[in-house]
Amino acid sequence: MLRVSVLLLSMVWIAGSVHAQFAVNWNENRLSKIESFSSRDRIAGTYYFYWYDYPDEHFYDDAAREDDALQDHFPEPEMVSYNSVAWHERELADIAAAGIDFILPVYWGTLDNYFSVGTWFSVRGLGPLQRAIEERQRRGEPVPKIGLFYDTSTLLAGVRRKSGEPAKPDLTAPEGKDLFYRTIRDFFQQIKPEHWAAIDGKPIVVLYGSGFASGHDQSTAEYVYEQFASEFHGVRPYIIREVSWNMKTENVYAWGAALAGPSFHGVACVGPGYNDSAVPGRSTPIRDREEGNFYKWGWLQVLRSDARIALIETWNEMHEGTDVCRSKEYGDQYIRLTAEFVNKFKNNERVADEIVLKYPDPLPRPWSQIGKEYANAESVQIRLEDGLKEQGLYLVRGQPDGPVSIGERAGRSCLFSPETKNTTYLYFSIADPFTFEEKHPMEIRVTYLDTGFSQFLLQYDSHDRKATLNGVYKDSTVVRCENSGEWKTAIFPLTDARFVNRQNGASDFRLAIFAGSLAVSEISVRKRN
Secondary structure, three states: OHHHHHHHHHHOOOOOOOOOOOOOOOOHHHHOOOOOEOOOOOEEEEEEOOOOEOOOEOOEOOOOOOOEOOOOOOOOHHHOEOOOHHHHHHHHHHHHHOOOOEEEEEEOOOOOOOOOOOOOHHHHOHHHHHHHHHHHHHOOOOOOEEOEEEOHHHHOOOOOOOOOOOOOOEOOOHHHHHHHHHHHHHHHOOOOHHHEOEEOOEEEEEEOOOOOOOEOOHHHHHHHHHHHHHHOOOOOOEEEEEOOOOOOOOEEEOOOHHHHOOEEOOOEEEOOOEOOOOOOOOOOOEEOOHHHHHHHHHHHHHHOOOOOEEEEOOOOOOOOOOOOOOEOOOEOHHHHHHHHHHHHHHOOOOOOOOOOOOOOOOEOOOOOOOOHHHOOOOEEEEEEEOEEEEEEEEEEOOOOOOOOEEEEEOOEEEEEOOOOOOEEEEEEEEOOOOOOOOOOOEEEEEEEEOOOEEEEEEEEOEOOOOOHHHHOEEEEEEEEOOOOOOEEEEEEEEOOEOOOOOEHHHEOEEEEEEEEOOEEEEEEEEEOO
């Protein structure tokens, strides 16, 4: 307990308030020190993962420290620690050399439980980070500003260690709005205003996906704006929401550029590649870096866009191999590439160069022998009679945006999505020996209960590169609820299915449910002649 207290005093500035353990001494004079970017500026930011503390935190997955869960590696891992001012200084020097204007610490602050093992880095690391900035400033060296990347997975009750609460909070309810807002507030109360990354005087907040909340709407954002302004002397945040958030904010972006390629939804997003093969239990497709060509290819598209904010995904997420920081594998190659393209971006250079990728699409994980008995079958299916029966078709569980339950409705055993105001998904994987990479006509049949939802559609892995994420999520026709209360069967004929495990959780297709709960008693995939 003494150690926690000493650390706390060393990293935060105490003030007299109900949340005094974090608060800087807030007054209007302090807030006048905000040095803001203009909305007319071209600026670049990146996600800063500061959860590493060698060798105990986020290096190994086992007590024996034999299972290295990192895809890429720090040159001197023994020097890496979120508690180390010296480590932050070295990272900041490289960030400045790359021409990056602001960093987004990936914040895992678990509200009302900040010093939990596994997530306490979020508060412990911000003090040393700011001291590192101030050391560099004292020497007259350039430093980035600090914005917030709100990792919204911390909304989950399990992450916050709150037993008895709903797994996902409803951000339209008063307690959900308060949870959402206070996480944002508590971050900025730990950051001195002179270090804030702000646009037109508004501190930058980047939101991760909305799938960790059971509900949200425009009132969720308005609550944040109103409360923030009331506690920070009229200052409002500049919120950059992920595309899954159904509300209006200052700007919008799409997560996943390191895997899928650059995206443009107001903010341009670009990344160097993706490979999480070192992480146990992962099955995500791989995006080959192609010796830097994938990163260059992405930046060329950014330079041809009208975006004024570019987000680099990521600075140092070593588990998923999306890092552009200095590493054993690549040295400073991606720091130099970033500096080159950020400079062109800021100067609004239009470049005519062309790069042809060797692998235009993410590479699927190796073909699996699981389900080899279905290699010559005409169909695979899931049936729910006395429980779940998977016959070459498998229900994929554990996806944050795909919670699923099994029970009984309208006299039948079935699987069903939770009752929610937002879009949720049911994910399915087909045995690779049945079909993998084929261009064979298929038919998917879904037997569903015609009540309790608004509409749903099938999104499947396809050969159609014009569809979402180069064909990973191609939409079928929409099935609308007629509220008959009967069991019906929707038939989806497919001519361009690919099915190479590219969707979340290595799945091949999903059902997207738009509000309400969808119950399914049987689902099958059949090869057509």
